[in-house]
Amino acid sequence: MAFITDQATALPDGYRHIVLSPHLDDAALSCGGFIARMTAAGERVLVVNVCSGIPSAQAGFSAFAQSLHERWALPPSSVVAHRRVEDAAALGVLGADALLLPELDAIYRCPDVYADEVSLFATPIADDPLIDAVVRLTTTLVERYPHATFYVPLAVGMHVDHQLVFAAATSVLQAADVRYGYYEDFPYARQPSAVEQRLAMIGRKHYAPRYVPLDEALLQVKITAISAYSSQLNVLFGGAAAMPAAVTEYAARIAFPAMRYAERQWVRV
Template sequence: MVLSPHLDDAVLSCGALLSSCAEWGSRVTTVTVFNGMPESPLSEAALSFHESIGLTDDPMGPREAEDDRAHGLLGVGSTRLGMPEALYRCDASGRHLYPHDQDIFVSGPTGDLEPELTARLAAAFSALPAVQEADLVLAPLGVGRHADHVLVAAAARRLDRPRDSVLWYEELPYILYDHCAGWEAEIAPGTPLISRYSRENWERKLDAIDCYASQHPILWFEPDSRREEITAHATALGGGTPAERYWWRP
């Protein structure tokens, strides 16, 4: 079971593992946390985001359809919690918490970031049958310091599970960005696990990523070369074989 901050994160970061597990006959599910519809009025950041992805009228429906297609290709199930993502969240007075584009990326300590929401997420995760029944839960590390990723990571750390039943994934595309270089020294939790994949499962992951067409302009500096960029990184990581890297907490 994979905790996915947004609709594309599980596939971007864990798609080859998901494909492999489904191929082996394992029951695999992703849980998308932040896919709630925004409420008016929208923040400057939200308006800019909608314009950049070309979804000004219905910002969530087409993205969910993309997500459905990606999951279908991988052969895995999905659940969505419907919580509003950072761009849409407001405080009790109705003021946007992240009014500008740069605000969603957290600088400085993250321990006190939206503590009430962190507690709600932790409780929601613990109550999910998908979490309760899973042999293994995958959670994001928070590479890139996107507020939503940081919150999901913080909530996942509160899960009452054996440490060896939670595996932590590093997030694409942030691990490819120059400004995120050296992230391991800050947040890598312990022992890395390099998971290598067949060419078929790797291609299936790339095909699933292709489904998220609305997101390509904001995720990649060169959208048309994303498959090559992702594969070059993964092949270097796997010593010649495409791989994803995961982490165990000590």
């Protein structure tokens, strides 16, 4: 059973891999196969769910947030609580632990700014408070786990929360003597040329791919984990039935020759 806490001081020692997940599903979606591979080998993995804070229902929700709640088929008063339960189930399948942070999703954090699909996938505002929060978090984790490898979203798809986690964590990790890399944000990475477009934005020549081979068993573990996010499958894949094929197709598409399936990470060179 996954160890889940909202208190960083309660975390045990010994994590070899730390995945920064902007939302309560990004780690499983983007690197679930890698996580399963590491935990099966006996290596401890910590997933840090950055935007997992519970918004106050008394404050009300924007029209955009309400429309998303309807698409997720979740009651507004318990959206994040429900998604935390989904994530716990997924991480239980993968064998990873989780740290839940109190930061709010963009649609709750800055509802007047990130008020529609366009603004949610555009340039974040300069004074977004998530930046400082991720800097503090990453600094704390680097000091606590100097021998761990960190995994950060590449921000394919340009969701503002992914961009902010990418930028803030990178600023800390580049200055620290630790290992780190970037994972491809799935399912955004499925879109034609999406990964290359993102790499072009941040300087393609500075990054090289690192492949994580997946066999049938690991791929199935990833699919099983993703299936736990029942509220998100319609929005992300058009329904639960379409999800396994989408995950399998991308894992086969990016696989390096001699691999059947893979996930792909990117490292600075």
